[in-house]
Amino acid sequence: MTDLFKKYIIDTQCATESQYEEVEHLVHPVNIAKGQLLLQEGEICDKAYFVCKGILRSYTLDEAGKEHTIQFAPENWIIADRSSFYFHEPSEMYIDALENTEAVYVQKEFFDIAAKKFENFTKVNTLALHNNIRHMEKRINYLLSASAEKRYLKFIETYRDLSLRVPQLLIASYLGITPEGLSRVRKELANKNFNRD
Amino acid sequence: MTDLFKKYIIDTQCATESQYEEVEHLVHPVNIAKGQLLLQEGEICDKAYFVCKGILRSYTLDEAGKEHTIQFAPENWIIADRSSFYFHEPSEMYIDALENTEAVYVQKEFFDIAAKKFENFTKVNTLALHNNIRHMEKRINYLLSASAEKRYLKFIETYRDLSLRVPQLLIASYLGITPEGLSRVRKELANKNFNRD
DNA sequence: CGAGCGCTTGATTGAGTTCAAAAATCGTGG
DNA sequence: CCACGATTTTTGAACTCAATCAAGCGCTCG
Numbered sequence A, B: 001m002t003d004l005f006k007k008y009i010i011d012t013q014c015a016t017e018s019q020y021e022e023v024e025h026l027v028h029p030v031n032i033a034k035g036q037l038l039l040q041e042g043e044i045c046d047k048a049y050f051v052c053k054g055i056l057r058s059y060t061l062d063e064a065g066k067e068h069t070i071q072f073a074p075e076n077w078i079i080a081d082r083s084s085f086y087f088h089e090p091s092e093m094y095i096d097a098l099e100n101t102e103a104v105y106v107q108k109e110f111f112d113i114a115a116k117k118f119e120n121f122t123k124v125n126t127l128a129l130h131n132n133i134r135h136m137e138k139r140i141n142y143l144l145s146a147s148a149e150k151r152y153l154k155f156i157e158t159y160r161d162l163s164l165r166v167p168q169l170l171i172a173s174y175l176g177i178t179p180e181g182l183s184r185v186r187k188e189l190a191n192k193n194f195n196r197d
Numbered sequence C: 001c002g003a004g005c006g007c008t009t010g011a012t013t014g015a016g017t018t019c020a021a022a023a024a025t026c027g028t029g030g
Numbered sequence D: 001c002c003a004c005g006a007t008t009t010t011t012g013a014a015c016t017c018a019a020t021c022a023a024g025c026g027c028t029c030g
Helices: A003-011 A017-026 A082-087 A108-117 A121-145 A148-158 A160-165 A168-175 A179-196 B003-011 B017-026 B082-087 B108-117 B121-145 B148-158 B160-165 B168-175 B179-196
Strands: A028-032 A037-039 A048-053 A056-061 A067-073 A094-097 A101-106 B028-032 B037-039 B048-053 B056-061 B067-073 B094-097 B101-106
Touching (some): A003 A048, A067 A168, A082 B121, A121 A148, A148 A160, A148 A168, B003 B017, B148 B160, B168 B179
Antiparallel strands (some): A028 A101, A037 A094
């Protein structure tokens, strides 16, 4: 099960195969049942999960008890509360599993050692961080400027696979609209496409 | 004018004073008049600006011609279109000056050389990237979950100084509401505070 | 096969927008 | 230092997009 993570590390050129073996003992496989909570508000997030199979997801709860999805992590994605993981602050979010999920987790030690041992690791990691920032900036821009319909269209364009695997109500919570709202958006889109023919 | 940048580099422990002097020739001072555009949609952003005095700001334009502020950069902040700067893509945003501004800019070369020459640079830079991600995550969470009033209260709490220096209509464009909307929010808040006495 | 969860639909409400115009503030040149 | 034009803020009235509340439908999985 850790094979996929190994492949990821080598494919992204973080490390060579032999280098990877030096830190393999820091990589811990876990099975997570659908619905299981991996992190709760108030805890310190000391694990970063790499998803081999399944989907993990991070979200916040507001005072009204509503969920707001921060990130989906399907196969080959890494998820953690970065603030908490990196700055050792109590987390403001939750992480749970949307499907029965096979994952591996690493702790901060892994990053520290990898950065020290593998000359390429930091470079690849920096690239990943920039990529992350790029995506978040685009998301902010969409939240600021686009209607519910446009946000949804962008989502299914960008994450086609996710839009099929994840319940609508969670997509809605990612887009900042209600499940009912998303249902109506989809209805409208269906009508438009029908009328085009 | 480059002194503030030097101080910033040394204070954050990116480099020592003597190290800094090795790359000083890559740091270019510029004066930017209020209203001047530094980057336009479609251009490649090859400069990252560090603000010594004044305020720079990045924003996007939607199809309706409305501005959406992505970032404010007052003194001691760095601003650039990260996507464009790092990935050499045409930019989707604009950068302009909200006040007459003294700044310095560096190009990608500066980061490459600094990363190579200064053993501490990458570490500090990584920290800065994580901090950036943390702030963007919080902003996304607010855009997903909070009302106009709450977003505004959070803004003036977090950026007290900015909320006094920057026109309301630009704060509105940062919060994802209209100037009229923000005006009404402020009126309501004033009423609430008045009635509390 | 029944209970629960997710999706849809309808009716209503409401937060925030839009459009328009007045009031206040700012900045600049005479 | 004042005046005038431009920009920003406020206010009002009508409107709209999306939220809320409530009910019914349809899956699926236990």
